[in-house]
Amino acid sequence: MEYNFRDVEKKWQGFWKENKTYRVFIDHDRPKYYVLDMFPYPSGAGLHVGHPLGYIASDIFSRYKRQKGFNVLHPMGYDAYGLPAEQYAIQTGQHPAVTTEKNIKRYREQLDRIGFSYDWDREVRTCDPSYYKWTQWTFIKLFNHYYNNKTARAEPVSDLAKIFGRSGNVDVDAACGFVPEFTAVEWLKMDEGEKQDVLMHYRLAYLSDTLVNWCPRLGTVLANDEVREGFSVRGGHPVVRKKMKQWFLRITAYAERLLAGLEEIDWSDSLKEIQRNWIGRSEGSTIFFGVKHHQESIEVFTTRPDTVFGATFMVLSPEHELVEKITTEAYRQQVAEYVKVAGSKSDRERMTEVKTVSGQFTGAFAVHPFSGQDIPIYIAEYVLAGYGTGAIMAVPGHDSRDHAFARHFGLPIVQVVSGGDVAEESYDATEGKMMNSGFMDGMEVKEAIRAVIRKLEFKGIGQGKVNFRLRDAIFSRQRYWGEPFPVYYKEGVPYVLPESDLPLELPPVDKYLPTETGEPPLARAKKWQTKDGYPLECNTMPGFAGSSAYYIRYMDAANNNQLVSDEAVSYWQDVDLYVGGSEHATGHLIYARFWNKFLYDIGVVKKEEPFKKLINQGMIQGRSNFVYRVKGTNTFVSLNLKEAYDTMPIHVDVNIVDKDVLDLEAFRKWNPEFSDAEFILEDGKYICGWEIEKMSKSFHNVVNPDDLIEKYGADTLRLYEMFLGPVEQAKPWDTKGIEGVFRFIRKLWRLYHDRGNNVHISEEPASEKELKILHKTIQKVSGDIERFSFNTAVSAFMVCVNELTELQCSKREVLEPLAVMISSFAPHIGEELWHILGHKESVALSSFPDWDEKLVTDDVVVYPVSFNGKTRFKLELPSNSSKEEVERAALSAPEAAKWLQGKDPKKVIVVPGKIVNVVI
């Protein structure tokens, strides 16, 4: 009889559930530790082996921290709103809540089978009204706040209205859209609609008309991070630009703080860098250029104001508001055409045409603010409407794009910074002395930048400015399966519902499609209006709404009166360890930081950054298998014989392949097309080819954790996932390696049992040798867990068990701490062994062992003795030997003579405890 993992795992999973072993409460006597997993979207396909990788790592860490005396919050929930359920609803007519519920149930079963230590009493689901009540609540707060740049925090819009009544908006420095200056008197004269209109430009959640990423196929608008290369990330449908009225979140107000906060958090460099790029801070200045024969001036943003004397023309984006106004009669038609062509292009087309130079002269001229010269104004696609001011001063001498443009249109190129040959190519570097630049001549670039900004500000024609690439987040989706906005319209003016009306529940609809007039699905709902009959907003919120504060909600998941109680948030504070995929770098992880900062400003949370440390688990790739079909036949040739034939590789289900040998019968049954397949075998076997690719249904390389658990048990699966390699690294899944870990589990079991599988624990004191093995393992495993190096910890356990097996160790003194340590990684067998040792309570409540420093140091050291850096022999010496003793022993060792060849060594290096190197 061997270890019966099926019964043991089932038994303890039942025990944990029944005893609520992992339930957690506020406990001021113990330090808190919050370990969070990115909650999953429960898709219909269920989990594959790649998904739980991060969950296993975080579970090990949670269990370890618990045994180290921390009060560990380790919750789980579901990101339950989303497109797939809705698409499915459109196809089948089934309510997305039904599919979602079904998928959640399946996820839960799968998760339970892996033996996680979640406190399920804190589960959240974003589609649950008791949860999204607080998503809506936060939206109302965002609507009712603006961002005060002077205090660098969110403040109530009601305060702002008071300021307007006192002194207009001249002294207000807020993050806002374009608002003309007005006085207190003018403010007081405005009617309600006009006032609301002005305030809307200040709100952190605001309604605005803009060009959006419209996906006709999905029938909705998408955020920038939901679009990749002109296609929707989900589904891969084309995305075009369209002007629409949308809700926005003013995340740009927080750009500076989002950037600064990165300095304080322990995230990977690559992830921080991605966020820095996404925020895209650049320092420079604005400069106004007057337009000849016009009142208007053109504001540009430049990071190189020092090169202003090199500006020989200007370029506006085709969408720039002044284009219409300044274009002369002679050029009107060409300009209109250019604008039209540019506007009709999709983002995708624009991107593929990056290399081609195009543009159109407007006929208008600007006046250079320093030289007074006339410079022509062009429009061109390479200037983006959404960045900076949508207009540039073109400096062909020192900007490669402007250079290409100037050459194409035969415009003058002036060198203003020494270095390089600007006739050939632009000199973009910021090193060199200024020339042809009036008052700046002779200055270094950096000095010149400071000087010119001073001059611009003095003359009132520009000022130093920090610009960001980050855009405000579009918050409306024309979808059904999402949070309804707590918003109604009174004479076309949007107002938020009172908090007491929350949650505003998602209404039933007859179909999940837009209406015939193109309105979102909510417009189909009957009586979608307030008690007073005002129409409610028909858009719903995007996916990131519900995931932006779920980690806060876990702290106090059942609270119906508050998002989170002050007591709970004061105790749990923030997430100590967050584990999840890096694909959320510019989506969830930036929105959540923004959302959290806002909640911090209004006093709901205590920490400005929500996730102290973040670990990105690497993707588990699939290992695909191939069979080779001889073209035009139904005959398949084995891998090593295929060169003799003209073949086509076909993906074959990895589950009917074992160690690259194909199960022929299973293959014939797998697909009717192959039912009469013929094979050309080698050594009587069909050998498949293989390749590493993404784990995907279409490649038939998906490995399901359920099957592995059925065959090897959850503990083996957990250990193997960790054993594969570093958590953060992408690595291929190869099922065959799991056997080794399975053997280890059984070997561990046998340490506690005799040949007849009877429990065999000796109460005798352990030998020093046995204790040394144990304590070295404690030291190694503790260090590895702290460093999130779980793969090396597993291998340390293997070494430990191998060595103890060799000594036939059965001492309680050794086996008990070992059971405790292993229980983080393999909780079921850990729990079973713990109980075999006579304990009644869960091993989760035990303490992680400490190591004894004396037992981890050896009293003899094996010195490798090398000659000229090459190791030649080994020498065992007491660890307290002096340098001289080691040197003498090394040189007088019998093996040394051979390498010394009678010569005297030039130099002998002895590193105590490490190495001896003899130089000859």
Add this chain to the structure above:
RNA sequence: GCGGAUGUGGCGUAAUUGGUAGCCGCGCCAGACUUAGGAUCUGGUGCCGAAAGGCGUGGGGGUUCGAGUCCCUUCAUCCGCACCA
């Protein structure tokens, strides 16, 4: 183009501060037990070589008594951003 990461046996990987390169596992080879093995156990396994020995961490160069680790350079792969002024 810019930024980030990674290159070590047939495969996944290890080597915490510059100090024995290849731990642990898979695979492979040999053996034991067995009617049998895709079970279990034991031993071997970086490459070349009979051995002595030599070579070896993507390539080239450097620093050092000593380099997988540090520096320069180059190549390859992956990821992110991309006409960002």
